[in-house]
Amino acid sequence: MKAERLDLRHAVNAISDVIQNRPMPLREFDQIYMKAGDMVMQSEYIARRFDGKDLLFVGDGDAISLCIAYLRQRKVFSYGPKRIQLVDFDERIVHAVERFADKEGLSDVITARLYNCIDAFPDDLMGQFDAFYTNPPWGASNDGESVKVFAERGIEGLRGDGEGVIVIADDPKLDWARRVLKATQTFTADMGFFVQEMQSQVHLYHLDDAPELRSCNLFIRSEPGRAPVAKSYQLHGARLENFYGREQKLHVRYVREKGRVDYGKAPSETYEIEYLEKT
Ligand SMILES: C[S@@+](CC[C@H](N)C(=O)[O-])C[C@H]1O[C@@H](n2cnc3c(N)ncnc32)[C@H](O)[C@@H]1O
Numbered sequence: 696m697k698a699e700r701l702d703l704r705h706a707v708n709a710i711s712d713v714i715q716n717r718p719m720p721l722r723e724f725d726q727i728y729m730k731a732g733d734m735v736m737q738s739e740y741i742a743r744r745f746d747g748k749d750l751l752f753v754g755d756g757d758a759i760s761l762c763i764a765y766l767r768q769r770k771v772f773s774y775g776p777k778r779i780q781l782v783d784f785d786e787r788i789v790h791a792v793e794r795f796a797d798k799e800g801l802s803d804v805i806t807a808r809l810y811n812c813i814d815a816f817p818d819d820l821m822g823q824f825d826a827f828y829t830n831p832p833w834g835a836s837n838d839g840e841s842v843k844v845f846a847e848r849g850i851e852g853l854r855g856d857g858e859g860v861i862v863i864a865d866d867p868k869l870d871w872a873r874r875v876l877k878a879t880q881t882f883t884a885d886m887g888f889f890v891q892e893m894q895s896q897v898h899l900y901h902l903d904d905a906p907e908l909r910s911c912n913l914f915i916r917s918e919p920g921r922a923p924v925a926k927s928y929q930l931h932g933a934r935l936e937n938f939y940g941r942e943q944k945l946h947v948r949y950v951r952e953k954g955r956v957d958y959g960k961a962p963s964e965t966y967e968i969e970y971l972e973k974t
Pocket of ligand 1: 753757813
Protein backbone atom coordinates (compact mmCIF):
# COMPACT_ATOMS: atom_id res chain seq x y z
CA MET A 696 0.00 0.00 0.00
CA LYS A 697 1.29 3.47 -0.90
CA ALA A 698 1.63 6.21 1.71
CA GLU A 699 -0.94 8.98 1.37
CA ARG A 700 0.22 12.56 1.16
CA LEU A 701 -0.27 14.03 4.64
CA ASP A 702 -1.74 17.46 5.27
CA LEU A 703 0.88 18.44 7.85
CA ARG A 704 -1.16 21.06 9.67
CA HIS A 705 -4.12 18.70 9.95
CA ALA A 706 -1.88 15.82 11.14
CA VAL A 707 0.01 17.86 13.76
CA ASN A 708 -3.20 19.43 15.10
CA ALA A 709 -4.68 15.96 15.59
CA ILE A 710 -1.50 14.68 17.26
CA SER A 711 -1.60 17.69 19.54
CA ASP A 712 -5.11 16.69 20.74
CA VAL A 713 -3.69 13.29 21.73
CA ILE A 714 -0.64 14.86 23.42
CA GLN A 715 -2.92 17.09 25.53
CA ASN A 716 -4.64 13.93 26.75
CA ARG A 717 -1.46 12.10 27.86
CA PRO A 718 -0.68 11.85 31.59
CA MET A 719 2.66 13.30 32.69
CA PRO A 720 5.39 10.64 32.22
CA LEU A 721 6.85 8.79 35.23
CA ARG A 722 10.57 8.51 34.52
CA GLU A 723 11.03 5.77 37.14
CA PHE A 724 8.97 3.41 34.96
CA ASP A 725 10.72 4.43 31.75
CA GLN A 726 7.81 6.53 30.54
CA ILE A 727 9.71 8.79 28.16
CA TYR A 728 7.52 10.22 25.44
CA MET A 729 8.26 10.29 21.74
CA LYS A 730 8.55 13.69 20.05
CA ALA A 731 5.54 14.99 18.14
CA GLY A 732 6.97 14.90 14.61
CA ASP A 733 8.09 11.31 15.06
CA MET A 734 4.63 10.44 16.43
CA VAL A 735 3.05 11.68 13.18
CA MET A 736 5.40 9.59 11.03
CA GLN A 737 5.18 6.54 13.29
CA SER A 738 1.37 6.60 13.45
CA GLU A 739 1.00 6.88 9.68
CA TYR A 740 3.48 4.09 9.03
CA ILE A 741 2.11 1.66 11.63
CA ALA A 742 -1.48 2.35 10.49
CA ARG A 743 -0.51 1.57 6.89
CA ARG A 744 1.55 -1.48 7.73
CA PHE A 745 -1.15 -3.02 9.92
CA ASP A 746 -4.14 -1.92 7.85
CA GLY A 747 -7.19 -4.14 8.45
CA LYS A 748 -5.46 -6.15 11.22
CA ASP A 749 -6.17 -6.81 14.88
CA LEU A 750 -3.34 -4.97 16.64
CA LEU A 751 -2.21 -5.40 20.26
CA PHE A 752 -0.17 -2.71 22.07
CA VAL A 753 1.89 -3.92 25.03
CA GLY A 754 2.39 -0.65 26.99
CA ASP A 755 1.93 2.66 25.18
CA GLY A 756 2.66 5.84 27.09
CA ASP A 757 3.50 7.51 23.77
CA ALA A 758 -0.15 7.01 22.74
CA ILE A 759 0.66 5.78 19.22
CA SER A 760 -2.37 3.47 19.51
CA LEU A 761 -4.69 6.42 20.09
CA CYS A 762 -3.01 8.49 17.35
CA ILE A 763 -3.59 5.72 14.82
CA ALA A 764 -7.30 5.46 15.64
CA TYR A 765 -7.83 9.24 15.90
CA LEU A 766 -5.86 10.32 12.81
CA ARG A 767 -7.79 7.86 10.71
CA GLN A 768 -11.08 9.11 12.10
CA ARG A 769 -9.95 12.68 11.40
CA LYS A 770 -9.18 11.60 7.79
CA VAL A 771 -5.49 12.47 8.10
CA PHE A 772 -5.10 9.06 6.40
CA SER A 773 -7.66 6.50 5.31
CA TYR A 774 -6.13 3.22 6.53
CA GLY A 775 -5.51 1.55 9.87
CA PRO A 776 -6.02 -1.55 12.01
CA LYS A 777 -9.51 -3.01 12.31
CA ARG A 778 -9.23 -3.24 16.10
CA ILE A 779 -6.67 -1.98 18.61
CA GLN A 780 -6.22 -3.37 22.14
CA LEU A 781 -3.88 -1.61 24.58
CA VAL A 782 -2.64 -3.21 27.80
CA ASP A 783 -0.66 -1.09 30.30
CA PHE A 784 -0.01 -1.19 34.05
CA ASP A 785 -0.65 2.56 34.43
CA GLU A 786 -4.31 3.25 35.15
CA ARG A 787 -3.83 6.92 34.21
CA ILE A 788 -2.94 5.81 30.68
CA VAL A 789 -5.77 3.27 30.48
CA HIS A 790 -8.36 5.81 31.66
CA ALA A 791 -6.99 8.62 29.48
CA VAL A 792 -7.36 6.39 26.41
CA GLU A 793 -10.85 5.26 27.43
CA ARG A 794 -12.04 8.82 28.05
CA PHE A 795 -10.62 10.14 24.78
CA ALA A 796 -12.04 7.20 22.82
CA ASP A 797 -15.44 7.70 24.41
CA LYS A 798 -15.46 11.44 23.67
CA GLU A 799 -14.36 10.97 20.06
CA GLY A 800 -16.55 7.93 19.33
CA LEU A 801 -13.58 5.57 18.93
CA SER A 802 -14.53 2.97 21.55
CA ASP A 803 -15.46 0.37 18.94
CA VAL A 804 -11.93 0.63 17.44
CA ILE A 805 -9.69 1.00 20.50
CA THR A 806 -9.97 -0.50 23.99
CA ALA A 807 -7.55 -0.34 26.92
CA ARG A 808 -7.03 -2.67 29.86
CA LEU A 809 -5.00 -2.58 33.06
CA TYR A 810 -2.37 -5.32 32.94
CA ASN A 811 1.13 -5.82 34.34
CA CYS A 812 3.55 -7.78 32.15
CA ILE A 813 4.71 -9.83 35.13
CA ASP A 814 1.29 -11.51 35.26
CA ALA A 815 0.25 -14.32 32.98
CA PHE A 816 -1.23 -12.85 29.81
CA PRO A 817 -5.08 -12.73 30.08
CA ASP A 818 -6.72 -15.91 28.73
CA ASP A 819 -9.23 -14.03 26.61
CA LEU A 820 -6.46 -12.12 24.79
CA MET A 821 -4.22 -15.14 24.09
CA GLY A 822 -3.83 -15.82 20.36
CA GLN A 823 -6.35 -13.12 19.34
CA PHE A 824 -4.19 -10.71 17.30
CA ASP A 825 -2.51 -10.50 13.90
CA ALA A 826 0.20 -8.17 15.13
CA PHE A 827 1.67 -6.50 18.21
CA TYR A 828 3.47 -3.23 18.91
CA THR A 829 5.65 -2.56 21.90
CA ASN A 830 7.95 0.23 23.05
CA PRO A 831 9.23 -1.47 26.22
CA PRO A 832 11.74 -0.42 28.89
CA TRP A 833 14.92 -0.57 26.81
CA GLY A 834 16.84 -2.97 29.01
CA ALA A 835 20.11 -1.02 29.37
CA SER A 836 20.82 -2.60 32.78
CA ASN A 837 19.41 -6.09 32.33
CA ASP A 838 20.82 -7.05 28.91
CA GLY A 839 17.44 -6.55 27.30
CA GLU A 840 15.44 -8.79 29.65
CA SER A 841 12.66 -6.18 29.96
CA VAL A 842 12.44 -5.98 26.15
CA LYS A 843 12.11 -9.78 26.02
CA VAL A 844 9.31 -9.71 28.64
CA PHE A 845 7.22 -7.19 26.66
CA ALA A 846 7.95 -8.94 23.34
CA GLU A 847 6.99 -12.30 24.85
CA ARG A 848 3.62 -10.92 25.98
CA GLY A 849 3.09 -9.53 22.48
CA ILE A 850 3.90 -12.92 20.96
CA GLU A 851 1.46 -14.62 23.36
CA GLY A 852 -1.25 -12.37 21.98
CA LEU A 853 -0.62 -13.50 18.39
CA ARG A 854 -2.43 -16.01 16.25
CA GLY A 855 -0.10 -18.61 14.73
CA ASP A 856 0.82 -16.52 11.72
CA GLY A 857 1.69 -13.15 13.17
CA GLU A 858 4.04 -10.21 13.21
CA GLY A 859 5.24 -7.56 15.60
CA VAL A 860 7.18 -4.35 15.93
CA ILE A 861 9.56 -3.74 18.80
CA VAL A 862 10.67 -0.12 19.32
CA ILE A 863 14.03 -0.07 21.11
CA ALA A 864 17.22 1.94 21.48
CA ASP A 865 19.38 2.08 18.40
CA ASP A 866 22.70 3.90 18.68
CA PRO A 867 25.85 2.36 17.16
CA LYS A 868 28.00 4.22 19.73
CA LEU A 869 26.33 2.51 22.69
CA ASP A 870 27.49 -1.03 23.47
CA TRP A 871 24.44 -1.77 25.65
CA ALA A 872 22.05 -0.82 22.83
CA ARG A 873 23.85 -3.10 20.37
CA ARG A 874 23.81 -5.94 22.92
CA VAL A 875 20.06 -5.47 23.51
CA LEU A 876 19.37 -5.48 19.76
CA LYS A 877 21.22 -8.75 19.41
CA ALA A 878 19.57 -10.30 22.51
CA THR A 879 16.12 -9.28 21.23
CA GLN A 880 16.71 -10.79 17.80
CA THR A 881 18.07 -14.03 19.30
CA PHE A 882 15.14 -14.28 21.71
CA THR A 883 12.47 -13.70 19.06
CA ALA A 884 14.24 -16.12 16.68
CA ASP A 885 14.09 -18.77 19.42
CA MET A 886 10.35 -18.09 19.66
CA GLY A 887 9.85 -18.79 15.94
CA PHE A 888 10.27 -15.34 14.37
CA PHE A 889 12.63 -13.80 11.85
CA VAL A 890 13.56 -10.14 11.41
CA GLN A 891 11.57 -8.84 8.49
CA GLU A 892 12.87 -5.28 8.53
CA MET A 893 14.69 -2.82 10.76
CA GLN A 894 14.13 0.92 10.37
CA SER A 895 17.18 2.34 12.09
CA GLN A 896 17.25 5.44 14.32
CA VAL A 897 13.85 6.80 13.36
CA HIS A 898 12.50 8.29 16.64
CA LEU A 899 13.60 10.90 19.20
CA TYR A 900 12.27 11.36 22.76
CA HIS A 901 11.81 13.94 25.52
CA LEU A 902 14.79 12.46 27.36
CA ASP A 903 16.74 15.23 29.08
CA ASP A 904 19.84 13.17 29.97
CA ALA A 905 20.18 11.67 26.45
CA PRO A 906 18.28 13.91 24.00
CA GLU A 907 20.02 12.38 20.97
CA LEU A 908 19.22 8.74 21.83
CA ARG A 909 17.11 7.30 19.03
CA SER A 910 15.08 4.14 18.63
CA CYS A 911 14.39 1.82 15.73
CA ASN A 912 11.38 -0.13 14.51
CA LEU A 913 12.36 -3.80 14.57
CA PHE A 914 9.74 -5.75 12.59
CA ILE A 915 9.51 -9.50 13.20
CA ARG A 916 7.38 -12.08 11.43
CA SER A 917 6.55 -15.69 12.31
CA GLU A 918 8.03 -18.61 10.43
CA PRO A 919 5.36 -20.52 8.48
CA GLY A 920 3.33 -23.03 10.48
CA ARG A 921 4.10 -21.49 13.91
CA ALA A 922 1.51 -22.58 16.46
CA PRO A 923 0.07 -19.92 18.80
CA VAL A 924 1.39 -19.99 22.38
CA ALA A 925 -0.91 -22.33 24.35
CA LYS A 926 -0.39 -21.06 27.89
CA SER A 927 1.03 -17.99 29.55
CA TYR A 928 2.77 -17.79 32.95
CA GLN A 929 3.63 -15.45 35.82
CA LEU A 930 7.14 -13.99 35.88
CA HIS A 931 9.40 -13.88 38.91
CA GLY A 932 12.99 -13.90 40.13
CA ALA A 933 15.87 -12.73 37.98
CA ARG A 934 13.66 -11.48 35.14
CA LEU A 935 12.40 -8.66 37.37
CA GLU A 936 15.83 -7.34 38.46
CA ASN A 937 17.12 -4.00 37.05
CA PHE A 938 13.94 -3.84 34.97
CA TYR A 939 13.77 -0.04 34.69
CA GLY A 940 17.51 0.58 35.17
CA ARG A 941 20.24 -0.30 37.64
CA GLU A 942 18.78 -1.28 41.06
CA GLN A 943 15.28 -0.54 39.75
CA LYS A 944 13.52 -3.82 40.15
CA LEU A 945 9.97 -4.36 38.94
CA HIS A 946 8.14 -4.35 42.28
CA VAL A 947 5.00 -2.38 41.42
CA ARG A 948 1.73 -4.00 40.35
CA TYR A 949 -0.15 -0.95 39.06
CA VAL A 950 0.13 2.82 38.88
CA ARG A 951 -3.30 4.01 40.07
CA GLU A 952 -5.05 7.20 39.04
CA LYS A 953 -5.78 9.51 41.98
CA GLY A 954 -8.85 11.54 41.19
CA ARG A 955 -9.51 12.77 37.72
CA VAL A 956 -6.83 14.92 36.21
CA ASP A 957 -7.59 17.35 33.44
CA TYR A 958 -4.46 16.79 31.40
CA GLY A 959 -4.04 19.81 29.10
CA LYS A 960 -4.56 22.17 32.10
CA ALA A 961 -2.09 23.32 34.77
CA PRO A 962 -2.73 21.58 38.14
CA SER A 963 -3.81 24.16 40.75
CA GLU A 964 -0.92 23.22 43.11
CA THR A 965 1.60 24.43 40.53
CA TYR A 966 0.66 28.13 40.50
CA GLU A 967 -0.85 30.92 42.60
CA ILE A 968 -2.69 34.07 41.49
CA GLU A 969 -1.49 37.47 42.76
CA TYR A 970 -4.22 40.07 42.21
CA LEU A 971 -3.93 43.73 41.25
CA GLU A 972 -4.21 46.15 44.17
CA LYS A 973 -7.61 47.83 44.45
CA THR A 974 -7.51 51.46 43.24
C1 LIG B 1 8.15 1.45 29.44
S1 LIG B 1 7.49 2.77 28.53
C2 LIG B 1 8.70 2.93 27.26
C3 LIG B 1 8.87 4.29 26.69
C4 LIG B 1 7.79 4.76 25.78
N1 LIG B 1 8.31 5.79 24.93
C5 LIG B 1 6.62 5.32 26.58
O1 LIG B 1 6.83 6.27 27.33
O2 LIG B 1 5.52 4.81 26.45
C6 LIG B 1 6.13 2.02 27.66
C7 LIG B 1 4.89 1.76 28.44
O3 LIG B 1 5.04 0.58 29.24
C8 LIG B 1 4.26 0.72 30.40
N2 LIG B 1 4.77 -0.20 31.41
C9 LIG B 1 5.88 -0.09 32.16
N3 LIG B 1 6.03 -1.16 32.96
C10 LIG B 1 4.98 -1.99 32.71
C11 LIG B 1 4.59 -3.26 33.20
N4 LIG B 1 5.30 -3.90 34.13
N5 LIG B 1 3.49 -3.84 32.69
C12 LIG B 1 2.76 -3.20 31.74
N6 LIG B 1 3.07 -1.98 31.24
C13 LIG B 1 4.18 -1.39 31.71
C14 LIG B 1 4.40 2.18 30.77
O4 LIG B 1 3.32 2.62 31.58
C15 LIG B 1 4.42 2.85 29.40
O5 LIG B 1 3.14 3.25 29.02
